[in-house]
Amino acid sequence: MSAFLLCLDSGTTAVKAAAFDRHGRIVASAERQNRALRRDGARIEQDMAATRDDAFAVMRECAAELGGTLDGILVTGQGDGLWPLDAQLRPAGHAITWLDGRARQIASELQDAGTLDEIQAVTGSRPTAASQSLQLLWLQRNDPQRLSTIAHVLRLKEWLLFTLTHALLGEPTAALPVWGDWRSGALSPIVQRTLGLPRGLELLPDFAPVGECRARLSPQAASATGIAAGTPVLLGPGDVQSTLVGLGLGVRPAVTRASIFGTSAIHACHILDPALMPAAPVGATLQRFVLGDGYFLFQPSFNGATLFQHIGRIAAGLPAHAEPAYSGLILHPFLEPGGERAPYTSPNASGALFGLTAHARPEQIAWAAREGLAFVARASHEMMNAPAGVLSLGGGLAADPHFAGFLATLLDTRVERAGGGQAGLRGLAAIGARHLLGAGDAELAGSWVVPPDTVAAPRTGKVAQYARDKYALFVDLLDSISPHWQRMAAIRDLADDMMETTRQ
Structure with missing residues (x-):
């Protein structure tokens, strides 16, 4: 049996x-x-x-x-x-x-x-x-x-x-x-x-x-x-950590970093000695790696794929699945009420949409939201000084080949994704296989973690230039607006209090 x-x-x-x-x-x-x-x-x-x-x-x-x-x-x-x-x-x-x-x-x-x-x-x-x-x-x-x-x-x-x-x-x-x-x-x-x-x-x-x-x-x-x-x-x-293990981080030697786009977005790398880092990123989390030496360093965002639900509720008619719809729109994807915890660590962080005109189309807003998540991913990996190598992509957005391709171009690295998902359960099973079945490193890498079946390679030419230029503008706008987040939050709290008084 x-x-x-x-x-x-x-x-x-x-x-x-x-x-x-x-x-x-x-x-x-x-x-x-x-x-x-x-x-x-x-x-x-x-x-x-x-x-x-x-x-x-x-x-x-x-x-x-x-x-x-x-x-x-x-x-x-x-x-x-x-x-x-x-x-x-x-x-x-x-x-x-x-x-x-x-x-x-x-x-x-x-x-x-x-x-x-x-x-x-x-x-x-x-x-x-x-x-x-x-x-x-x-x-x-x-x-x-x-x-x-x-x-x-x-x-x-x-x-x-x-x-x-x-x-x-x-x-x-x-x-x-x-x-x-x-x-x-x-x-x-x-x-x-x-x-x-x-x-x-x-x-x-x-x-x-x-x-x-x-x-x-x-x-x-x-x-x-x-x-x-x-x-x-x-x-x-x-x-x-279970999902990162399931994506092969720390298990498959070629995978040096990973990004998960589920309810939240998580960006991670495997490091052996965090004391050698010049400085730990402000919003990062350190966890001991449960299957071997070293640590997982990761940037756990509040804002992930739920961004699309929030934007869809605010702006009706947005497509659920977006093909590339390049535009001048730049979206800061910080819509959760707790603000953001990484890589932009502020309890007062809030979202913004720049470049909006009467000619903007719903599919452009939907794609700008995906770009915003990709921009945060690049910022996270840069802040962590993540080692060069293959990025393993997980979460619901891993099923989107257009998003994976844009992320590969933006990060200038190969992005692996696997059909079928279940990375969290696979990682958990790999941990169980080690502790209950005695599985070794080679067996875990070959049989238990998510096997990649698609690789997105970086593009060159105009798409690469667009990604680089737009990311630089994304960061510049963020640097300009973030000093005002606290004042904006204070006004929002005052408005909520006024509305509550009105309802009473």
Whole structure:
């Protein structure tokens, strides 16, 4: 009888599960839209019980297709946010997600005071409105009664591990950039002391390295998922590192950097010693690589492919899939209410559209949005001083050959993309194959990570000149407008307050 690994990735847009055989082949899969997200302006939360139910449903659907036993279950999910439990281990209200923008003003205040610089010097990463630390500080200032009911603070993947096993456990790669010292790899009290938080580290679960952070499937979860009780459940790294591994970063030698365009946009490279960098980019995050030596350095943006949903809502009639429609339009793609966290690190960042005339067509705006995301990608890789080499492209936009071609031209490098996607699940499976099946480096590179089936090469001539010139103008305009973001945010807050008064 065959044995399988079942992988669960609970994302912001969708909840996915896939089963892999011992050769890295997907033999069953299931997916459903994330029904648990709750948007209300800057307040973006998630129903924890609905999140659990969605996860159990895709696992049950996937397991029902299998004809054998499971060697193990691997779990990942959104890397940031605050998933609270009370003393009875029940959800203490909705989770505060990584998209929630309510801590934006606190982040702006701390940035002006230099506090964020002090924290980044220790953690290697700058706190944002997505960070548990600032979300706790927001609760302390704005909802102390709710804060008093919180006994445990988890991330989404830790919440799912708890629902599957009743074990309160975490792994350190996602926690250290918020609560730890990147040099020592240990948690540090400096963050909560610097922020003036009365409680911080004591709210976190116990930590164990990826591979060792595991528990057994409980009888209750077994009944809900159709999987045998006692099956090992391993907590993987966050969805970012899982996806980067699935794209081959750190696994396939030719791949030196990667970009993911999902709900957010992530741009990353693999480095062996971050201490050798001249200076860490302000918005970058450092995570220890879970399958070998070194670190993943990545720029995690708030603004990714959801940009098209936001623009489509504001400007009706935009095409969902855009072929190149070159124009003089330049779009700054910062539409999320939390501002932007990388590479342009400002809680007050906002979008803009330049060059608009009455002759502009919807398809030009749609293509300018894609160009804007590509421009941010180039800025990110330049700030990280990413090593030259192949870029592996993932996320929903990886399916767009026109976007991949423009990105290759803009970065002057080959861009690999793979049909079928599922990079996050594949990366998670590769991690499971290492820790549960004993797979070596060559096997992981050859069988488990996403195999590229299309390569976009840089173009020359007018398209290359257009990309270079427009990127330079994009940056110049950004340098000109960004000093005014804070004033614009203050006016926006005043307008929101006036409108709220009018409604009352």
